[in-house]
Amino acid sequence: MAEQEEKKDLLPDLELDLGEEKILTEKHLKILEAAVRVFSEKGFSASRTSEVAKEAGVSEGTIFNYFKTKKDLLRGLLVPLTARVLRPFVLAGIEKVLNGSKDRELADVLRDLMVDRSRLIRNNLPLVKTMAVEAAYHPELLEPIKQVLPKVVELATAFVREEQQRGNFREDIDPTRAMRVFMSMVFGYVLMSETLGDVFSFEEEEKEIDLILDLYLNGVQVKK
Amino acid sequence: MAEQEEKKDLLPDLELDLGEEKILTEKHLKILEAAVRVFSEKGFSASRTSEVAKEAGVSEGTIFNYFKTKKDLLRGLLVPLTARVLRPFVLAGIEKVLNGSKDRELADVLRDLMVDRSRLIRNNLPLVKTMAVEAAYHPELLEPIKQVLPKVVELATAFVREEQQRGNFREDIDPTRAMRVFMSMVFGYVLMSETLGDVFSFEEEEKEIDLILDLYLNGVQVKK
Amino acid sequence: MAEQEEKKDLLPDLELDLGEEKILTEKHLKILEAAVRVFSEKGFSASRTSEVAKEAGVSEGTIFNYFKTKKDLLRGLLVPLTARVLRPFVLAGIEKVLNGSKDRELADVLRDLMVDRSRLIRNNLPLVKTMAVEAAYHPELLEPIKQVLPKVVELATAFVREEQQRGNFREDIDPTRAMRVFMSMVFGYVLMSETLGDVFSFEEEEKEIDLILDLYLNGVQVKK
Amino acid sequence: MAEQEEKKDLLPDLELDLGEEKILTEKHLKILEAAVRVFSEKGFSASRTSEVAKEAGVSEGTIFNYFKTKKDLLRGLLVPLTARVLRPFVLAGIEKVLNGSKDRELADVLRDLMVDRSRLIRNNLPLVKTMAVEAAYHPELLEPIKQVLPKVVELATAFVREEQQRGNFREDIDPTRAMRVFMSMVFGYVLMSETLGDVFSFEEEEKEIDLILDLYLNGVQVKK
DNA sequence: TATGAATGAGACTTCATTCAT
DNA sequence: TATGAATGAAGTCTCATTCAT
Numbered sequence: 001m002a003e004q005e006e007k008k009d010l011l012p013d014l015e016l017d018l019g020e021e022k023i024l025t026e027k028h029l030k031i032l033e034a035a036v037r038v039f040s041e042k043g044f045s046a047s048r049t050s051e052v053a054k055e056a057g058v059s060e061g062t063i064f065n066y067f068k069t070k071k072d073l074l075r076g077l078l079v080p081l082t083a084r085v086l087r088p089f090v091l092a093g094i095e096k097v098l099n100g101s102k103d104r105e106l107a108d109v110l111r112d113l114m115v116d117r118s119r120l121i122r123n124n125l126p127l128v129k130t131m132a133v134e135a136a137y138h139p140e141l142l143e144p145i146k147q148v149l150p151k152v153v154e155l156a157t158a159f160v161r162e163e164q165q166r167g168n169f170r171e172d173i174d175p176t177r178a179m180r181v182f183m184s185m186v187f188g189y190v191l192m193s194e195t196l197g198d199v200f201s202f203e204e205e206e207k208e209i210d211l212i213l214d215l216y217l218n219g220v221q222v223k224k
Numbered sequence: 225m226a227e228q229e230e231k232k233d234l235l236p237d238l239e240l241d242l243g244e245e246k247i248l249t250e251k252h253l254k255i256l257e258a259a260v261r262v263f264s265e266k267g268f269s270a271s272r273t274s275e276v277a278k279e280a281g282v283s284e285g286t287i288f289n290y291f292k293t294k295k296d297l298l299r300g301l302l303v304p305l306t307a308r309v310l311r312p313f314v315l316a317g318i319e320k321v322l323n324g325s326k327d328r329e330l331a332d333v334l335r336d337l338m339v340d341r342s343r344l345i346r347n348n349l350p351l352v353k354t355m356a357v358e359a360a361y362h363p364e365l366l367e368p369i370k371q372v373l374p375k376v377v378e379l380a381t382a383f384v385r386e387e388q389q390r391g392n393f394r395e396d397i398d399p400t401r402a403m404r405v406f407m408s409m410v411f412g413y414v415l416m417s418e419t420l421g422d423v424f425s426f427e428e429e430e431k432e433i434d435l436i437l438d439l440y441l442n443g444v445q446v447k448k
Numbered sequence: 449m450a451e452q453e454e455k456k457d458l459l460p461d462l463e464l465d466l467g468e469e470k471i472l473t474e475k476h477l478k479i480l481e482a483a484v485r486v487f488s489e490k491g492f493s494a495s496r497t498s499e500v501a502k503e504a505g506v507s508e509g510t511i512f513n514y515f516k517t518k519k520d521l522l523r524g525l526l527v528p529l530t531a532r533v534l535r536p537f538v539l540a541g542i543e544k545v546l547n548g549s550k551d552r553e554l555a556d557v558l559r560d561l562m563v564d565r566s567r568l569i570r571n572n573l574p575l576v577k578t579m580a581v582e583a584a585y586h587p588e589l590l591e592p593i594k595q596v597l598p599k600v601v602e603l604a605t606a607f608v609r610e611e612q613q614r615g616n617f618r619e620d621i622d623p624t625r626a627m628r629v630f631m632s633m634v635f636g637y638v639l640m641s642e643t644l645g646d647v648f649s650f651e652e653e654e655k656e657i658d659l660i661l662d663l664y665l666n667g668v669q670v671k672k
Numbered sequence: 673m674a675e676q677e678e679k680k681d682l683l684p685d686l687e688l689d690l691g692e693e694k695i696l697t698e699k700h701l702k703i704l705e706a707a708v709r710v711f712s713e714k715g716f717s718a719s720r721t722s723e724v725a726k727e728a729g730v731s732e733g734t735i736f737n738y739f740k741t742k743k744d745l746l747r748g749l750l751v752p753l754t755a756r757v758l759r760p761f762v763l764a765g766i767e768k769v770l771n772g773s774k775d776r777e778l779a780d781v782l783r784d785l786m787v788d789r790s791r792l793i794r795n796n797l798p799l800v801k802t803m804a805v806e807a808a809y810h811p812e813l814l815e816p817i818k819q820v821l822p823k824v825v826e827l828a829t830a831f832v833r834e835e836q837q838r839g840n841f842r843e844d845i846d847p848t849r850a851m852r853v854f855m856s857m858v859f860g861y862v863l864m865s866e867t868l869g870d871v872f873s874f875e876e877e878e879k880e881i882d883l884i885l886d887l888y889l890n891g892v893q894v895k896k
Numbered sequence: 897t898a899t900g901a902a903t904g905a906g907a908c909t910t911c912a913t914t915c916a917t
Numbered sequence: 918t919a920t921g922a923a924t925g926a927a928g929t930c931t932c933a934t935t936c937a938t
Contacts, residue, residue: 027898043361045269049933059899061935070933133357135419137267142419170442173435181409181439184416188408195359195366211397215405218394219443251922273908283924288909475919491809493717497912507920509914518912581805584867585715618890625883632860632884633853640856643807643814659845663853666842667891699901721929731903736930 024079028066031056032080035073040126044074044134074134078144081131085124086148090155092116106168107217110182114209118190125194153179185212248303252290255280256304259297264350268298268358298358302368305355309348310372314379316340330392331441334406338433342414349418377403409436472527476514479504480528483521488574492522492582522582526592529579533572534596540564554616555665558630562657566638573642601627633660696751700738703728704752707745712798716746716806746806750816753803757796758820762827764788778840779889782854786881790862797866825851857884 024032034056038047049070053060067073121128135141153176160175169178189212248256258280262271273294277284291297345352359365377400384399393402413436472480482504486495497518501508515521569576583589601624608623617626637660696704706728710719721742725732739745793800807813825848832847841850861884 041361043267043269043357045267046361048931060933061899061901062897064934065897068934129360133267133360136353136357137265137270173439177432177435178439180416181413181436184412184436185405185408187415188412189405191411192404192408208401211401212405212408215397215402215440215443217443219439219441249922272906274906284908285910285924285926286922289922289924292909294908489809491715491717491805493715494809496910508912509920509922510918512913513918516913577808581715581808584801584805585713585718590867621883621887625880626887628864629857629861629884629887632857632864635863636856636860637853639859640852656849659849660853663845663850663891664887665891667887667889697901720927722927732929733904733931734902737901737903740930742929 027056027058027062031058031063031066031073032076036077036080036126036130039074039077039130039134044130049073071138074130074138075141077127077131078141081124081127082144085120085128086145088120089117090148090152092120106163107213110216111209111213114186114213115206117186118205118209121190122194182216185216251280251282251286255282255287255290255297256300260301260304260350260354263298263301263354263358268354273297295362298354298362299365301351301355302365305348305351306368306372309344309352310369312344313341314372314376316344330387331437334440335433335437338410338437339430341410342429342433345414346418406440409440475504475506475510479506479511479514479521480524484525484528484574484578487522487525487578487582492578497521519586522578522586523589525575525579526589529572529575530592533568533576534593536568537565538596538600554611555661558664559657559661562634562661563654565634566653566657569638570642630664633664699728699730699734703730703735703738703745704748708749708752708798708802711746711749711802711806716802721745743810746802746810747813749799749803750813753796753799754816754820757792757800758817760792761789762820762824764792778835779885782888783881783885786858786885787878789858790877790881793862794866854888857888 031052034052035047038052038055041047049063050060052073053063056063063073067076131141135145156179157175160169160178163169164171164175189208193208255276258276259271262276262279265271273287274284276297277287280287287297291300355365359369380403381399384393384402387393388395388399413432417432479500482500483495486500486503489495497511498508500521501511504511511521515524579589583593604627605623608617608626611617612619612623637656641656703724706724707719710724710727713719721735722732724745725735728735735745739748803813807817828851829847832841832850835841836843836847861880865880
């Protein structure tokens with residue numbers, strides 16, 4: 001894919017994180033994967049290194065050959081989080097923004113964004129859940145996100161501004177804020193459907209997303 | 225307040241839960257409050273009963289006179305959660321719906337809802353945070369919420385339907401879904417402003433809320 | 449009863465212990481009885497003062513108004529043990545020896561001894577069990593028994609010697625030893641029937657006792 | 673010893689229990705031995721795992737690598753009890769019965785039985801004492817004994833019956849009962865000599881046993 | 897490098913005992 | 918005198934971490 005190359009050039013500073021992943025030995029990876037499974041089920045503090053070891057199919061001692069402490073194991077999850085979730089989030093965002101907005105409807109662009117974003121989150125839910133929860137208690141975990149986020153905001157802002165110039169987006173709305181609300185909706189949707197799904201009986205994802213988008217674009221109020 | 229009386233008649237079945245709270249002895253309450261503080265800072269599993277004791281100004285043994293186990297102490301937080309957050313959530317909702325919608329603008333009603341809801345959450349943030357996070361690992365904790373929620377949904381739906389009949393709300397939107405999106409926005413807003421506040425630099429609450437409401441009511445798109 | 453008076457004169461040194469019992473208030477007694485029940489079921493160390501309190505129908509604090517420590521409560525059981533078991537053991541022994549041996553068969557005297565002895569033990573089994581077991585770990589509990597025992601041995605010896613003079617008892621047997629074996633048989637019988645009763649299927653007490661006595665008197669071997 | 677082989681063939685089903693003992697690691701064994709020492713001195717409930725650890729020369733945590741709970745440690749004593757006491761009891765019994773009774777006097781056979789039985793008990797007194805006392809409070813502990821006991825009874829009965837046919841044993845006595853009384857005497861003797869030894873001043877074991885046997889065989893009564 | 901037995905600090909919890917009421 | 922809430926020392930048990938093999 002030629003596009004891939006192009007994208008990488010745009011994010012040279014993130015290159016290293018991704019590259020690091022290749023260094024991971026098979027055992028290293030197995031331990032990380034086991035950690036995600038266990039942590040996401042019981043939470044970091046309530047998880048036992050013994051269980052991670054069993055889940056990973058290694059001895060308990062081996063874990064400490066790769067990670068100096070248990071907390072280090074939690075920090076280690078940042079690598080796959082960045083590689084699998086955060087980076088694609090950014091990359092794909094750029095791709096959509098660059099390619100999509102030229103000739104496609106605003107609604108279609110946003111829908112695609114929502115669909116594959118929520119799919120991305122859902123596919124890595126254990127990882128996301130673990131990091132989201134633990135970030136509440138170990139703020140340093142948010143660091144990498146805080147470094148990436150401004151870039152996302154900047155790109156998003158640029159996108160909104162472009163749309164405003166094309167007359168597709170209300171001029172009186174601050175672009176940053178507009179994106180923030182959009183993201184809140186996506187997060188809120190995924191969160192609620194996951195935790196309260198059985199109460200709310202969420203139906204087919206696509207329909208739900210369509211509605212959210214409709215509301216976002218048109219509002220609920222009848223114009224008089 | 226005469227209104228108070230009126231409200232109570234509407235929710236006679238929830239009355240008892242609130243009443244129970246008065247039975248709590250001073251020490252019982254002190255322990256619960258200390259637990260919220262400690263749990264919200266480190267998470268339940270990483271918290272030490274010794275620290276809760278110190279924070280509450282009692283001996284460690286005393287905690288176990290009131291709560292059989294540490295987990296029981298977590299469950300004990302449900303009482304204040306219900307009394308302070310959940311129940312007012314419902315009560316105030318009814319009040320707003322019954323009184324406000326008669327003669328006030330839809331926008332004003334929703335704004336008031338958002339403002340005092342997000343204030344309610346923010347004022348009890350440690351409690352809400354603790355329960356929200358731990359609910360991910362101890363699903364029983366969600367039970368009381370799951371019992372109240374349908375009532376909230378029902379009332380909200382009725383409210384939306386009424387607005388639709390008055391011609392204030394788009395007819396083509398399912399009322400339940402509409403409320404769900406609204407709630408997602410509120411939650412998403414509080415969540416993001418709390419966790420990523422320093423990145424996003426959220427400004428005065430009122431302005432932000434006004435924007436969210438504006439988007440919810442009117443959408444972002446320029447109508448053509 | 450004139451006999452009562454006579455007996456008391458023979459055991460003036462035990463008088464005091466028995467007298468003490470009358471001082472016991474109702475609550476004091478209730479606590480002791482509760483203690484026997486609880487201790488005999490779980491053993492002293494595994495018993496909780498809280499359970500003794502509940503069982504006795506008093507508050508936990510009250511126990512410590514009567515007994516300075518938990519161990520003191522165990523020592524307190526010596527009073528009823530002496531009054532109800534040990535003293536009757538001695539008294540009745542004397543009575544039987546003095547009255548019975550004159551004109552009754554040796555076999556009848558011994559049978560009566562065994563029957564009411566084993567009944568005495570069985571009726572106070574919880575008490576006896578508790579003291580027997582705990583004596584293994586708190587040797588001072590055996591003191592009162594060690595003070596009474598020599599007297600019993602002395603009397604028993606005199607009895608045997610008398611029987612030997614009448615030609616009812618083998619002359620070549622040391623009287624003390626003979627009694628010791630007899631007592632071993634009684635204890636052994638009660639012990640085994642209580643602990644292994646369901647395996648051994650002990651039948652009617654009387655029959656079993658008759659056999660033991662028969663063996664004791666006649667042996668198992670066919671004389672050639 | 674050729675006899676050894678012969679014996680094994682007779683009890684193939686008990687072989688496994690004994691074999692298991694060899695699996696015990698050195699530390700496992702040290703802990704068990706320390707447990708016997710400590711438990712027999714203070715009783716199970718009053719014993720502290722910390723003391724067992726110190727006595728065994730391991731850290732407290734190590735105990736719980738081998739035994740999930742303190743109670744489990746008590747249960748663990750059943751293995752050596754079975755291996756060292758119970759099984760030899762059965763094996764030796766058979767040996768004596770099969771080899772001895774052919775050409776030896778009944779008295780000699782029984783004397784040998786008593787001598788090495790009481791020696792066996794005495795050599796393992798702490799173990800036997802602990803299990804005997806705790807069995808009163810944890811009846812499960814008696815299970816293995818209850819499984820072996822019927823076999824012992826059966827063998828003993830056969831032995832008595834054989835002696836009866838040879839004319840050495842009174843025909844009018846139920847064999848099972850006869851053995852039961854014999855066992856009571858052995859237990860009673862060991863028990864009393866251990867707990868009340870200083871009062872009774874038990875002399876040389878052999879003499880005492882000879883007397884007990886004499887009484888058992890010939891009774892105390894002069895035949896007229 | 898991988899193992900897993902051993903460690904020991906420290907967690908949760910129990911419970912005899914005290915003392916203000 | 919009786920109470921029972923409060924105590925806190927001490928107990929059982931857990932688990933991250935080390936280290937000899």
